[in-house]
Amino acid sequence: xxxxxxxxxxxxxxxxxxxxxxxxxxxxxxxxxxxxxxxxxxxxxxxxxxxxxxxxxxxxxxxxxxxxxxxxxxxxxxxxxxxxxxxxxxxxxxxxxxxxxxxxxxxxxxxxxxxxxxxxxxxx
Amino acid sequence: xxxxxxxxxxxxxxxxxxxxxxxxxxxxxxxxxxxxxxxxxxxxxxxxxxxxxxxxxxxxxxxxxxxxxxxxxxxxxxxxxxxxxx
Numbered sequence: 001x002x003x004x005x006x007x008x009x010x011x012x013x014x015x016x017x018x019x020x021x022x023x024x025x026x027x028x029x030x031x032x033x034x035x036x037x038x039x040x041x042x043x044x045x046x047x048x049x050x051x052x053x054x055x056x057x058x059x060x061x062x063x064x065x066x067x068x069x070x071x072x073x074x075x076x077x078x079x080x081x082x083x084x085x086x087x088x089x090x091x092x093x094x095x096x097x098x099x100x101x102x103x104x105x106x107x108x109x110x111x112x113x114x115x116x117x118x119x120x121x122x123x124x
Numbered sequence: 125x126x127x128x129x130x131x132x133x134x135x136x137x138x139x140x141x142x143x144x145x146x147x148x149x150x151x152x153x154x155x156x157x158x159x160x161x162x163x164x165x166x167x168x169x170x171x172x173x174x175x176x177x178x179x180x181x182x183x184x185x186x187x188x189x190x191x192x193x194x195x196x197x198x199x200x201x202x203x204x205x206x207x208x209x210x
Binding site for chain 1: 157176186
């Protein structure tokens, strides 16, 4: 078995990403992007210059969140971002984003998780 | 402990990790710890329409508690362990 040297397993492996631009996905699906300043064994993270990115279709919008300590249990995934990779996504302002989102939801209504009522089933 | 040792022997191999939110990530297993937290390098995500934020990510740390399953090409692994040494 040839493990890399030094072998930094699991949460500690994030030390390699110190001061890099990191995308953190939280358990509730929120995406935060910031510069990693510190971590510990629980994957508690300290991020600087954080922005929250929201996506719809091929567009995204950023809202500034400042400095942040994220409790490890809420972290789902943390990945280093390479800005050189083309994404085909367009950044828009929050106002534009709201319009795009409304338009997108009108065209693609979210599927209801509720069971259809007897009357609705009869209609269909 | 058994699974931890197993995953440690998989370090450096290509694996597919599916998360509980249906995101499946293909990449090279870089490291794993006792909680089965994992780090993958050179990752690719197939369903980029649903997960556009993953396009610009090249390596990532995944918390063990959000993993649904890990899969890998067993035949490739068998080949590597059997014939890779010689």
